[in-house]
Amino acid sequence: MRIGMLTGGGDCPGLNAVIRAVTKSLIRQCGAEVIGIEDGFLGLIERRVRPLGWDEVSGILATGGTILGTSNTASPFAWRGRDVAAEVVAYQRELGLDALVTIGGDGTMTMAARLGEVGGVPMVGVPKTIDNDIAGCERSFGFDTAVATVTEALERVETTGQSHGRVMIVETMGRYAGWIALEAGLAGAADVILLPEIDFDLERVAAVCRERHARRRATLICIAEGARPVGGTLTVERAVAGSPDPIRLGGVAHLLRERLQPRVDAEVRATVLGHVQRGGSPTPFDRVLATQYGNEAAHLLRRGQFGRMVTLQDGRLASVPLAAVAGQNRRVPLDHPLLVCAREIGVCLGEAG
Amino acid sequence: MRIGMLTGGGDCPGLNAVIRAVTKSLIRQCGAEVIGIEDGFLGLIERRVRPLGWDEVSGILATGGTILGTSNTASPFAWRGRDVAAEVVAYQRELGLDALVTIGGDGTMTMAARLGEVGGVPMVGVPKTIDNDIAGCERSFGFDTAVATVTEALERVETTGQSHGRVMIVETMGRYAGWIALEAGLAGAADVILLPEIDFDLERVAAVCRERHARRRATLICIAEGARPVGGTLTVERAVAGSPDPIRLGGVAHLLRERLQPRVDAEVRATVLGHVQRGGSPTPFDRVLATQYGNEAAHLLRRGQFGRMVTLQDGRLASVPLAAVAGQNRRVPLDHPLLVCAREIGVCLGEAG
Amino acid sequence: MRIGMLTGGGDCPGLNAVIRAVTKSLIRQCGAEVIGIEDGFLGLIERRVRPLGWDEVSGILATGGTILGTSNTASPFAWRGRDVAAEVVAYQRELGLDALVTIGGDGTMTMAARLGEVGGVPMVGVPKTIDNDIAGCERSFGFDTAVATVTEALERVETTGQSHGRVMIVETMGRYAGWIALEAGLAGAADVILLPEIDFDLERVAAVCRERHARRRATLICIAEGARPVGGTLTVERAVAGSPDPIRLGGVAHLLRERLQPRVDAEVRATVLGHVQRGGSPTPFDRVLATQYGNEAAHLLRRGQFGRMVTLQDGRLASVPLAAVAGQNRRVPLDHPLLVCAREIGVCLGEAG
Amino acid sequence: MRIGMLTGGGDCPGLNAVIRAVTKSLIRQCGAEVIGIEDGFLGLIERRVRPLGWDEVSGILATGGTILGTSNTASPFAWRGRDVAAEVVAYQRELGLDALVTIGGDGTMTMAARLGEVGGVPMVGVPKTIDNDIAGCERSFGFDTAVATVTEALERVETTGQSHGRVMIVETMGRYAGWIALEAGLAGAADVILLPEIDFDLERVAAVCRERHARRRATLICIAEGARPVGGTLTVERAVAGSPDPIRLGGVAHLLRERLQPRVDAEVRATVLGHVQRGGSPTPFDRVLATQYGNEAAHLLRRGQFGRMVTLQDGRLASVPLAAVAGQNRRVPLDHPLLVCAREIGVCLGEAG
Missing domain, CATH: 3.40.50.450 (Rossmann fold)
Structure with missing residues (x-):
């Protein structure tokens, strides 16, 4: 053989x-x-x-x-x-x-x-x-490792947030599915978790930040790269005068920061984790x-x-015919136990209040 | 309420x-x-x-x-x-x-x-x-954390083993059930994993060490504190003349070392991880x-x-009546997929050859 | 008191x-x-x-x-x-x-x-x-912690670089002084380290990448945010037509990527570490x-x-009058032992060959 | 060449x-x-x-x-x-x-x-x-790595100590010199640090444990393997009736535990770190x-x-003739800044009060 x-x-x-x-x-x-x-x-x-x-x-x-x-x-x-x-x-x-x-x-x-x-x-x-x-x-x-890497980043960024009373945004991988942002957000004690599966209400997110700032608390936001605002389009590129190429802004985290900053008193900072999420032991x-x-x-x-x-x-090894899975994408179902859990312990998922 | x-x-x-x-x-x-x-x-x-x-x-x-x-x-x-x-x-x-x-x-x-x-x-x-x-x-x-701690210890000890060509024994928690030793042993690339569920054949373990030493390889043994040799009793205490109290030897790892050393050419070293396994973030x-x-x-x-x-x-949250579980202990079944997997990729489980 | x-x-x-x-x-x-x-x-x-x-x-x-x-x-x-x-x-x-x-x-x-x-x-x-x-x-x-964080990121990114045969760029803090990039670059086995203290020759960096790619090797570049090309200005902002505000590009790493990509066959990727460098235990x-x-x-x-x-x-606790240090910046001297060491073991510092 | x-x-x-x-x-x-x-x-x-x-x-x-x-x-x-x-x-x-x-x-x-x-x-x-x-x-x-490993162990053990209100003893390497125990003890927030350089007063150590227990605090003790009590001999071996070989007790930590337990109300636990201290990245x-x-x-x-x-x-690379250092051992001087610092922030070094 x-x-x-x-x-x-x-x-x-x-x-x-x-x-x-x-x-x-x-x-x-x-x-x-x-x-x-x-x-x-x-x-x-x-x-x-x-x-x-x-x-x-x-x-x-x-x-x-x-x-x-x-x-x-x-x-x-x-x-x-x-x-x-x-x-x-x-x-x-x-x-x-x-x-x-x-x-x-x-x-x-x-x-x-x-x-x-x-x-x-x-x-x-x-x-x-x-x-x-x-x-x-x-x-x-590989998923558990990515979640661990993002969780560690959230913890690092949170100490800065607390020391300065800031809103800290961390962008994770996840163009179509928000699993990493969801699990890492839960493990890293994010106050707000934004997923591709739930279009977020910018005003709701801003309200959470303001309410926390009023109590002298930092706000930690974990956002998947594929998340987008309600009714919004995700303009990560903009044309530049005199240049054939548009400019790519550095990810949805920076966009969110741009829109959030005028709405809150606290300073807002953004970090895009990028490639570190897929490497390492x-x-x-x-x-x-x-x-x-x-x-x-x-x-x-x-x-x-x-x-x-x-x-x-169901927690056990199995196998499936390749045809049954080709071309499909497993997104986070809106009634998934982890999502329900996040909501019930008070994490904001960007849903309009 | x-x-x-x-x-x-x-x-x-x-x-x-x-x-x-x-x-x-x-x-x-x-x-x-x-x-x-x-x-x-x-x-x-x-x-x-x-x-x-x-x-x-x-x-x-x-x-x-x-x-x-x-x-x-x-x-x-x-x-x-x-x-x-x-x-x-x-x-x-x-x-x-x-x-x-x-x-x-x-x-x-x-x-x-x-x-x-x-x-x-x-x-x-x-x-x-x-x-x-x-x-x-x-x-x-808590189990995943304990496994991670033991795995890290196995990795640390392995570099010493390799540098010196030694047999390194690491003792984990697990008096009645060998889950920690099994998962950490797999994650830490142990060559031999010894569990309370499988009485081990000392000669078989020694043979593995000798065979590896002949190929200039270190041997990494992960042993649960409750593991014991076939037909053997686990004498971790011995009476001391003139003392009312017997002396506790420092764990099964030290016992195993004592018995293994005369059977192999390589130096044998033992480490008992102890309390570090249940603490930490x-x-x-x-x-x-x-x-x-x-x-x-x-x-x-x-x-x-x-x-x-x-x-x-089955990978999902559920609940059971307390009465159904009281007084019982979940041990590693001998046909558990992880045990089978360990055997099939060549890990020695101490079973007589 | x-x-x-x-x-x-x-x-x-x-x-x-x-x-x-x-x-x-x-x-x-x-x-x-x-x-x-x-x-x-x-x-x-x-x-x-x-x-x-x-x-x-x-x-x-x-x-x-x-x-x-x-x-x-x-x-x-x-x-x-x-x-x-x-x-x-x-x-x-x-x-x-x-x-x-x-x-x-x-x-x-x-x-x-x-x-x-x-x-x-x-x-x-x-x-x-x-x-x-x-x-x-x-x-x-705080410096040792920042170096450790950057080193870990370099290691993570390097596994991706090796798997894909890519040029991986990691941007660290350091607007005026390159200490973090230098120590983390050394600890993370970067092939190229670019500092604010040494204007780098883009063609030299590209040559290193090409030479490594020809031997099927990835290239790991660690660049401080304040590094800049010889004779070059660091245009991290560009005006946008119809917008009062210019757009900030995501850092020097992205700029370097833009300029390096046309010069090498390997794919070039960039990561800006940002706030994670100053947080954490x-x-x-x-x-x-x-x-x-x-x-x-x-x-x-x-x-x-x-x-x-x-x-x-000199490795000992001491004190200095505040006036003696105010308004000054300790940059990496060009004859610093660490720089010399990096050069001698073959790290490219971007100096024209 | x-x-x-x-x-x-x-x-x-x-x-x-x-x-x-x-x-x-x-x-x-x-x-x-x-x-x-x-x-x-x-x-x-x-x-x-x-x-x-x-x-x-x-x-x-x-x-x-x-x-x-x-x-x-x-x-x-x-x-x-x-x-x-x-x-x-x-x-x-x-x-x-x-x-x-x-x-x-x-x-x-x-x-x-x-x-x-x-x-x-x-x-x-x-x-x-x-x-x-x-x-x-x-x-x-290698020393910084060993200190980091011991510090992590101290942190793990401390959470157990706090949860149970215990006295936790961690034994480190260091037969003749206490550098590891001293630096790791400081970094791991040990309450008591015992070194080979300072014979410790058992009653003083017990008093610290009792005083902390009275305030519902755990006590964390970091002891080098070469530390010993004032006037005491370090009996880590005892003869066993009918056996030619004496039995080695598992290290000074266990001995200290044996002597400390009758003197304090809190439960005392000991861990010997052993080989994990010299391995790993x-x-x-x-x-x-x-x-x-x-x-x-x-x-x-x-x-x-x-x-x-x-x-x-003095913080700089240098070289010395081999003859100048042969056969000598660098122990912690009793007026070393780290020792002084430990004392001044309230760490007990086992010195009679």
């Missing part, structure tokens, strides 16, 4: 834990040969692979990123304006791959499945998303989760259950 | 998050008065209580321990050889309590329930255990979980669902 | 450690009364003070920010267009202050000294600067340093050595 | 940073070849070396331990009862070494110097000690310090200043 493995899309803490568990499990349980493909599909296009043995995956459990490298632009069907599918299929055949383990987001896995249909190498998927928004999967690895929780996902992928391979993605449902 | 609240038994990261969520939720949702009882049942015996308002529970989410204090010796029925039940009941009546929120282990909650029957103050329970071993509850707050995961538990307890109170304990089942 | 104490300017990890040490030392050594003034000079204007006793300063050693609050706008001479000096002097007299401990930057201490001359309350200063740039002081508290090093500074300030008070600032010289 | 390098004695955070800086600096500044010797002197005996190039030392700055391995038993003069000096000298000649960089404690460096005299390979030393007790060196790398401070030490060693090599050890004096 010869198994290929690649990581695609943006990097995410826990990728190496998956790579390690897949490899160790396959070697230990069925003596499989594992072939690591470099930089996602790019490795199949540029013919860059390397064998993964016990030693190659020892000592990587706690390291961030992916030892295989990744790419979020390469497709096995078109690369730099060229149809590369035939070459990729031929290369897979040369490599003698019996199956492909694809660790990536929705897009990566859909491409892998299609490639399997074309080239005859079936795939098993492991979902990867910092944002925790893959359909059919309750909790993805995975938390112990994520290491365990990613290890389980990797081992479960090896199970699917051994049982020949192809075209499926490992998942977590 | 006047609600009392106490924390009992050993402290645990997340207690303050529960106290905060119960208080904020009750104040915000039904304008209840919340009375904090100091040092567990001792506060009811010594008549030490204080009101808990919004300000008292602000800023405590991330702090370790319990602002109410706790006791793991005081009982509301007998204290220092005296029957105190009548006094306690009288004091509860004076306080005008409508219900009692009890955050504690099995023992604390059972006492609270019995006290409710005697004195007419019904209770709602929130389970507290570092060890993650309360029956009927998949995941308790809760992880973001535990803060969110504890907040949810606290808010769920407020739900039970508002709905009058007394004599029940908040719990997590 | 009645001593007032205030914190002025931006907050900084370790302020509470200073407050605690001053208070404990004065109470323990000479039974002094300590009066905390709220929100910097604003407390003297708005007559907001509170006594600081043993209990008030217990448990604050490790907390970020300042329990006294701070202000970086209030002056004891002019506030909201009004001359308030006479009121402030009168209030100080009412309070019966024998001396004032001022914890702050250059500006705060200069104001406190002038106030002392006008109103007769002499002062002792404790230098506070995240940036480590107060003249006459080798190492200020101080590192153990900073707690010890701030405690020593606080105790040394108490020494100066007890000996009547007024108009002086505590400092660290 | 061909330079050998070895690490000897116990491991220490920052060793890899030194190895990296020496190697990069030598390659970059004079194109030297660097030869890594494995497992301390053992590598010279067993003829195990490997070349260290740019790639070998990339990415190791933040990793704990030593990539070269170490040994605290091997001597280049006698190994397993055999005189190996001639072999070692011959092997060094074969390798063509021009000089040897020795990173280690007093003993390791003395052996290296003697070996140099015998075999003609001169040496340059980099001091390594977790305990910060090498004579002539103000601050050694170095703090940013230690990475910078170790990098400077490594680069300074390269300076000494390039200038031919042999038989010297890099050091830090």
